Amino acid sequence: MIVNVETMKKCEEKSNLSNLELMEQVGFKLAIEIMNRHQSHDKIIVVCGKGNNGGDGFVLARVLFEKGFNVKVIPLYQELTTIEASQQLKLLSKKCFLTKNQDRYEEILNADVLVDAIFGFSFHFEIPSECKEIFKTYNQSQAIKYSIDINSGAEADSGHIASDALTSTVTFALGYKKIFHVLRKDHFLFDECIVIPLDIAKCEESDIIEMTDEQFIQSYPKLREDTYKGMEGKPLIVGGCYGMAGATVLNIMGAQAVGSSYIHVACDDKIYNILSSQQITPVFHPFTNDTVGSVLKELFPKVKCISFGSGATHLESKKIIFELLLQQTNCPVVLDAEGIRCLQNNLYILKLIRTQVILTPHLQEFADLVGMSIDAVKTNKLVLAKEFAKEYHVILVLKGPNTIVVSSQGEVYINQTGNSSLAKAGSGDFLTGIITGLVSQLNDPFYATIMAVWLHGKAADLIVTHRHPRQVSIDDLKEAVSQFFFEHC
Incomplete structure (x- = not known):
């Protein structure tokens, strides 16, 4: 289970445990973790x-001290903000604190073990100026490092990471993983995250959706004995242009990989011969700038999901196609690459349509779409993604190391599959095909999109x-998808 801060607080409140009792439980369990990993003579700060x-x-320090461990505490503030923290401070032996002659910066640099107990899940914005030197010294230390719940300097819910946020060898997530923990590929603040179970109320629901092998297999539509072509959904792929026909080929491969048995492809007649020589099973509908409208209008009632934009950079009729898709279709529409660029300075159009639109930008495309720098997007991408999806009534697939899928209702999926093998040209086109294929087969476009993103990464992991x-290669990815289905579906 992945929870946000609000949900975590509710779980704690329902537990009928005081903050002091929770604190005792957390500190004791963390002490056990550290004692199992280190010797009593190790220098712990x-x-x-x-x-x-x-x-x-x-x-934590008190329990370690009572068990005979060499532990010292560095309180960064003289005045504490909670009664419970003040009470726990008073219970510490004076021997746990550094003497006046001990330099805290030197002690941190020379420590064997460092524990970050500075900021929890309530941290926001930037590191206070009075802490910055300590944070820099902490990160310079070669000690084994542990963070309690959230690495200090990171926000639990938003994905925002302050400059000089603390790194760790292990971050102990208390009770449940938070959003910060599943965005690890974006920040790399910790090497490992370990959940410490707490005796708190069980979280029954969360807005953060997860996907596993078992969930995917259970949700993937099964073939019936009376199945015929087209029952697995009829996707329509529109895109490509002279010089970029390969993007459409990859769209087709993605849709084929997830079992789409009747694929329509509308393409500029300049690339028809290229496509048909590469793929022989789709039904092709070549068009010219003059005939594109009539070709697409005839196809719209026949299909269950449409993708547009992959490889369409120089497509002469792209604006005509874009307007037709948003004005005259009833099925979900996946906009990728050039389809997304057609929205720049025209975002208001999304508020005027009834069609379910699925956008698949990478970070730079999203930054261009919202008129922000890519650095500004990276530091707050989850919040921005949720706001965008809600305002424009879309499903947003924000591609990156941890691809995020957000619904207009505020539901969030943070993908945990995938690796650096996907960081190559064509990977996104293949994903667009997978999304289009699965959305055409399932009644829930949002969940189908999540399944597609998960499967795309799962193939790379395999x-x-x-x-x-x-x-x-993309051929390898398609083969891996086929192997997954053969073994599990």
């Missing part, structure tokens, strides 16, 4: 903040178990 996260650190990421 616990750096504590002024709130409840600092209180957890005080309990390949890199026996091949270097640089050597992975």
Whole structure:
């Protein structure tokens, strides 16, 4: 289960445990974790903040001290902000604190083990100026490092990471993983995340959706004995242009990989021969600038999902296609690449249509779409993605190391599959085909999109178990998808 801060607080409140009791439980369980990993003579430094996260650190230090471990505490603030943290501070032996002659910066640099108990899940914005030198020194240390719940300097819900946020060898997620933990590929602040179970109320629901092998297999539509062509959904792929016909080929491969048995492809007649020589099973509908309208209008009632934009950079009729898709279709529309660029300065159009639109931008495309720098997007991408999906009533697939899928209702999926083998030209076109194929087969476009993103990454993960990421091709990805279905579906 992945929870946001609000849900976590509700779980704690329903547990009928006081903050002091929770603090005792957390500190004791963390102490056991550290004692199992280290020797009593190891030099352990616990750096504590002024709130409840600092209180957890005080309990941890007290338990370690009572068990004979060499532990010291560095409180960063003289005044604490919670009664519970103040109570825990008073219970610490004076021997746990550095003497006046000990330099805290030197102690941090020379520590064997460092524990970050500074800021918890309530942290926002930037690191206070009075802490910056300590944070820099902490990150310079070669010690084994642990963070309690959230690495200090990171926001639990938004994905925002402040400059000089603390790194860790292990981050102990308390109770449940938070959004921060599943965005690891974006920030790499920790090497490993370990969930510490707490005796709190069980979280029954979360807005953060997860996907596993079992969930995918259960949700993937099964073939009936009386199945005939087209029952698995009829997708329509529109796109490509002279010089970029390969993008459409990859769209087709993606739709084929997820079992689409009747694929329509509308393409500029300049690339028809190229496409038909590469793919022989789709039904092709070549068009010219003069005939594109009539060709598409005839196809719209026959299909269940349409994708547009992959490889359409120089397509002469792209604006005509774009307007037709948003004005005269009833089925879901997947906009990729040039389809997304057609929205620039025209976002208001999305508020005027009834068709379910699925956008698949990478970070730079999204930054261009919202008129922000890519750095600004990276530091707050989850919040921006949710706001965008809600305002424009779309399903947003924000591609990146941890691809995010967001619905207009605020539901969030943060993908955990995939690796660097996907960071190559054509990977996104293949994904667009997978999305189009699955959406055409399932009644829930949002869940189908999640399944597509998960499967795309899962295929890459299966390949890199026996091949270097640089050597992975789109053909390999398609073969991996086929192998997954053969073994599980």
